[in-house]
Amino acid sequence: xxxxxxxxxxxxxxxxxxxxxxxxxxxxxxxxxxxxxxxxxxxxxxxxxxxxxxxxxxxxxxxxxxxxxxxxxxxxxxxxxxxxxxxxxxxxxxxxxxxxxxxxxxxxxxxxxxxxxxxxxxxxxxxxxxxxxxxxxxxxxxxxxxxxxxxxxxxxxxxxxxxxxxxxxxxxxxxxxxxxxxxxxxxxxxxxxxxxxxxxxxxxxxxxxxxxx
Amino acid sequence: xxxxxxxxxxxxxxxxxxxxxxxxxxxxxxxxxxxxxxxxxxxxxxxxxxxxxxxxxxxxxxxxxxxxxxxxxxxxxxxxxxxxxxxxxxxxxxxxxxxxxxxxxxxxxxxxxxxxxxxxxxxxxxxxxxxxxxxxxxxxxxxxxxxxxxxxxxxxxxxxxxxxxxxxxxxxxxxxxxxxxxxxxxxxxxxxxxxxxxxxxxxxxxxxxxxxx
DNA sequence: ATTATCTATAGATCTATAGATAATGC
DNA sequence: ATTATCTATAGATCTATAGATAATGC
Numbered sequence: 001x002x003x004x005x006x007x008x009x010x011x012x013x014x015x016x017x018x019x020x021x022x023x024x025x026x027x028x029x030x031x032x033x034x035x036x037x038x039x040x041x042x043x044x045x046x047x048x049x050x051x052x053x054x055x056x057x058x059x060x061x062x063x064x065x066x067x068x069x070x071x072x073x074x075x076x077x078x079x080x081x082x083x084x085x086x087x088x089x090x091x092x093x094x095x096x097x098x099x100x101x102x103x104x105x106x107x108x109x110x111x112x113x114x115x116x117x118x119x120x121x122x123x124x125x126x127x128x129x130x131x132x133x134x135x136x137x138x139x140x141x142x143x144x145x146x147x148x149x150x151x152x153x154x155x156x157x158x159x160x161x162x163x164x165x166x167x168x169x170x171x172x173x174x175x176x177x178x179x180x181x182x183x184x185x186x187x188x189x190x191x192x193x194x195x196x197x198x199x200x201x202x203x204x205x206x207x208x209x210x211x212x213x
Numbered sequence: 214x215x216x217x218x219x220x221x222x223x224x225x226x227x228x229x230x231x232x233x234x235x236x237x238x239x240x241x242x243x244x245x246x247x248x249x250x251x252x253x254x255x256x257x258x259x260x261x262x263x264x265x266x267x268x269x270x271x272x273x274x275x276x277x278x279x280x281x282x283x284x285x286x287x288x289x290x291x292x293x294x295x296x297x298x299x300x301x302x303x304x305x306x307x308x309x310x311x312x313x314x315x316x317x318x319x320x321x322x323x324x325x326x327x328x329x330x331x332x333x334x335x336x337x338x339x340x341x342x343x344x345x346x347x348x349x350x351x352x353x354x355x356x357x358x359x360x361x362x363x364x365x366x367x368x369x370x371x372x373x374x375x376x377x378x379x380x381x382x383x384x385x386x387x388x389x390x391x392x393x394x395x396x397x398x399x400x401x402x403x404x405x406x407x408x409x410x411x412x413x414x415x416x417x418x419x420x421x422x423x424x425x426x
Numbered sequence: 427a428t429t430a431t432c433t434a435t436a437g438a439t440c441t442a443t444a445g446a447t448a449a450t451g452c
Numbered sequence: 453a454t455t456a457t458c459t460a461t462a463g464a465t466c467t468a469t470a471g472a473t474a475a476t477g478c
Contacts, residue, residue, distance in 0.1 A: 013456025014448045027456090043342030045258035048440060062457055064442070126397070127340040129256030143401075170407065173398045174391070174419045181394025184339070185386045188356075194383065206387045209422040226430025227474045240430090261466060275431055277468070 021057040028066045030056040033119075035073040040124040044074055071135060078131065078139040081122045085111045086142055089149035100156035101213050107153060108204035111146075111179050116186045117196050123183035147176055159212035175207045234270040241279045243269040245293075246332075248286040253337040257287055284348060291344065291352040294335045298324045299355055302362035313369035314426050320366060321417035324359075324392050329399050330409050336396035360389055372425035388420045 021030060034055035038047040049070055053063040067073055088110050092103040115123030125131065131139070151172040154160040160168060182203055186192070192199070234243060247268035251260040262283055266276040280286055301323050305316040328336030338344065344352070364385040367373040373381060395416055399405070405412070 010450070011456075012450045012454075014446095014458060016457065017459095041342070043256070043258055045256055046342065049442085050440075058456090059458060060440090061442080061459080065456065069441080124342075128342065129254070129259065129337075129340070132400070140401075166407070170412070170415050173395075173402075173405075173412075174416060177394030177398040177416075178387070178391045178419075178423075179394070180397045181390030181392070182386075184393045184396075185390040187345070188353075189386075192386075194379070199383070199386075202383050203387060203390075206391075206423045209425065210391075210419045212422065223476070224430075225428075225476045227432060227472095229431065230433095262468085263466075271430090272432060273466090274433080274468080278430065282467080 016058060018054075018057055018059075027056065027058065031063060031066055032073060032076060035070070036077055036120045036122060036125075039074060039077065039128065040120045040122065044070070044128045044130045074125070074128075074130070075136060075138065077122065078125055078136060079142065081114060081125065082139060082142045082146060085114050086146045086149070089146055093149055093152060100153055100160075101158070101208060104150070104153040104157060104211070105204045105208055107150065108175070108179055108207040109200045112182050112200035112203045113196060115179070115183055116199065121183070121186055121190070123180070124187055126180065126183060127187075147172065150176055154211055157211055157213060171211055174210050178203065178207055178210060229271060231267075231270055240269065240271065244276060244279055245286060245289060248283075249290055249333045249335060249338075252287060252290065252341065253333045253335065257283065257341050257343045287338070287341075287343070288349060288351065290335065291338055291349060292355065294327060294338065295352060295355045295359060298327050299359045299362070302359055306362055306365060313366055313373075314371070314421060317363070317366040317370060317424070318417045318421055320363065321388070321392055321420040322413045325395050325413035325416045326409060328392070328396055329412065334396070334399055334403070336393070337400055339393065339396060340400075360385065363389055367424055370424055370426060384424055387423050391416065391420055391423060 023030060023033070025033060031052060034052045035047070038051055038055065042051075047070070048060075049063055050060040052070070052073065053060045056063070085107075089107055092098075092107055095103060115121075115126075130136075151168065154171055154175060155163070155168055160171065163171065182199070186199075194202075236243060236246070238246060244265060247265045248260070251264055251268065255264075260283070261273075262276055263273040265283070265286065266273045269276070280289075298320075302320055305311075305320055308316060328334075328339075343349075364381065367384055367388065368376070368381055373384065376384065395412070407415075
């Protein structure tokens with residue numbers, strides 16, 4: 001069993017026409033990175049399979065050796081952004097020694113970090129119109145569960161406990177909107193001076209004020 | 214000089230192949246309405262000129278009699294959503310008899326109303342990746358001026374007056390993010406029970422809490 | 427004559443598949 | 453023999469223009 005060879009050593013298969021990019025990534029990862037950059041800057045519909053493949057250092061048709069098409073790339077990218085936040089949210093829900101206010105703050109901070117951190121502002125993917133499609137139901141299910149975690153934590157705060165159902169839903173929408181709204185702010189001003197972590201903490205502070213703590 | 218005839222009366226020009234829609238709109242308005250619906254649901258790149266034209270009751274090529282192409286339609290729609298908010302913001306800035314807190318609240322309420330009201334959740338247009346393009350610089354200029362009005366009003370509040378520049382920018386970003394975030398909330402849950410006006414007021418309340426009033 | 431439409435189409439895409447090719451592996 | 457790539461292309465778009473046509477206006 002040969003170990004996966006990541007270096008530039010001898011490879012099986014016909015050599016590439018173009019130079020292999022020196023990122024050190026596996027071809028599939030290379031495709032995902034290329035798609036992330038292009039989908040976030042140009043959008044999904046405006047990004048051709050050719051553009052993705054060439055940026056990953058291969059010809060358009062070769063892409064199909066690794067993925068079934070553009071759709072799979074977007075689905076993978078979407079899930080990769082929301083899954084870490086959800087895992088963290090589950091941990092926080094299970095932690096009954098920390099006050100709910102603090103746990104909510106942590107979730108907000110972490111979520112903003114994921115949405116705005118990373119090389120390509122991956123949160124921008126949530127804005128793509130194609131994402132609403134049924135095909136990405138998996139992503140939506142995870143995102144809905146994450147929103148549910150926000151709701152539970154808000155309900156567990158001192159300010160949230162007394163709220164009737166409808167008011168709790170409204171608070172949850174507002175907090176969730178604030179968190180996702182940072183995607184838009186960052187998109188319209190990518191050169192911002194303040195670091196992601198400062199921004200994430202300020203957003204978490206603001207979220208607690210929205211809840212009424 | 215013949216008055217514009219909006220009814221179904223005799224018209225100059227070759228008759229349409231399909232029935233004229235009974236909306237009572239002029240053809241150009243009909244095209245804008247069709248584009249609004251399609252751009253907000255499918256996105257810009259995924260909407261063909263054919264789809265827009267047929268929905269407006271004419272053949273694809275006839276669209277070019279009224280507009281220069283898809284791009285002009287998007288530019289017109291974008292400006293139509295942001296211009297009313299800006300006009301209102303200017304009025305509020307000029308009003309020195311009302312407390313800044315109250316004026317900020319009003320601006321938030323009105324802006325959310327425009328973004329989420331209307332038939333097609335036009336705020337969704339802000340999310341389209343194509344909108345970042347240089348071609349829509351006019352829209353961005355107006356939106357930036359609106360954001361400037363938010364900033365001025367925040368600075369004029371009791372809580373905002375003491376803030377150093379950087380902190381003021383951060384508050385402005387958070388409030389602006391909260392307002393634009395409602396677009397995302399509404400998009401993911403279009404069947405929401407609460408009315409737009411209740412939601413707009415709750416968002417305005419939350420914005421004041423973010424500012425720290 | 428003017429106008430609002432139509433039909434037809436050139437030219438430019440873009441996606442996904444078929445089948446060839448050039449390496450290594452055994 | 454297996455694998456990773458390539459080239460080539462069919463079929464399906466989509467946009468914008470050219471030029472014809474069928475009304476009203478005078």
